[in-house]
Amino acid sequence: MASYHLWTVGCQMNVADSDRLGLSLDQLGYESVQKAEDADIVVLNSCVVRQGAEDKVVGRLDSLKSHKKKNPDATIALMGCMVGPRTDALRERFPHVDFFLRPQDFTALVEFAADRQGLSCDTDQAFLVPSQPTVSTFVPIIQGCDEFCTYCIVPYRRGRETSRPVDELVREAEMLAARGAKEITLLGQIVDRYGHDLPDKPDLADLLRAIHPVEGLERIRFLTSHPRDMTQRILDAVAELPKACEHLNLPFQAGSDEVLERMRRPYTIAQYMELIERARETIPGVAISTDVIVGFCGETDEEFQQTMDVLEQVKFDIVHVAPYSTRPGTIADRKLVDDVPPKVKIQRRKAVEELQERIATDLNALLAGTRQEILIERRVKDAWTGRTRTNKIVHVQGSDANLEGRVVDVDIVRAGPWSLTAVLPGTDAADSSSTPIREIELMPS
Ligand code: SAM
């Protein structure tokens, strides 16, 4: 049987693209295999947002050279954000790669795969809906980014913002729910700019309201939001719609207005703090996650301290922190100096991680001893794993019944900074034996 191996690194958008490509190959009779060496078609879906991600992709590409040498008939494709509009340099650097595919644009590979099987193909990628979706599944609603933050390569690789029509997305949500999905996460680089390019200019609030009635769907989430585009209409929709989860991802990137200006982020910290306050007033109990870059061009100790101050004040549930890495061709690469020494960047990242571990530990400790509603996604070893409406990971111990896809109430018995441990109501907490990363004293219920 013809086979493929699909390796993905990077954001949820890449995961969604890979799901759709995998589906096309499945439909053409290809079997997914674990090892690249066993595959007729190997696809690397790449990310170059940070140097670390790019290094991983280059390592994988290099390791495939010997595979291609031994199996000249094997096909190797590089897809995703490593592939820009011009591919000459990549072709020269990686001559063993047969296809270079820009993000979301894998039609050429699907046509080749069909041809290889002696099949014709008429694939409209927009309508590819997984036949067996996971309990929680991603749905891209707006592609590309028009923003051009000075540090970011994404707009150069993913192109202009393009929203998918509301009707098409509602149909997709209906199909996913009919096939077993219980939760969908609507995706966009700036998800809260959804719809501005469509004829009737619907916004994310309109889309949430249109998808909400879909039968079988229990929960709706969305990521990633831009602070400037998070309107009161969207906050109100989340507050009013029972299926919309109380969780927002609102990257602030840096705590200093001067750094934000150098990054071309169009808000001040005062405006950001006002938004956080309004979000918490509008959506009681909302969890807020964020992204932060440390060591951006010219970032002084004082400016970094301002980032730490914002983290202390807001007390985010989750913080994704990355040391700045220059991305060739971006505005920062051309016009600013990457002058914070690597050692200082690493120290700053560590300081953020340590602070956040303490904050998350304290926040999660408040949940120990409470009852929470979670959606069970999968079995991992001896526990079921799910998430609260606020996106906290919960491991449920002591139940062998099949809970996949079910929304259940659980009692939280232990809390660590990165996950919670729970049992089904009526189960003895002493029966559960998992070890969270850092344990907290069990609080009385
Ligand atoms: N669109 C989202 C926003 O506006 O924040 C984020 C998408 S971006 C692809 C994901 C995250 O990668 C960013 O929030 C930023 O923190 C990080 N990132 C982007 N470029 C980076 C760079 N050159 N160095 C380090 N981190 C970077």
Ligand code: SF4
């Ligand atoms: Fe990159 Fe900024 Fe666009 Fe986010 S908003 S994808 S950080 S350019």
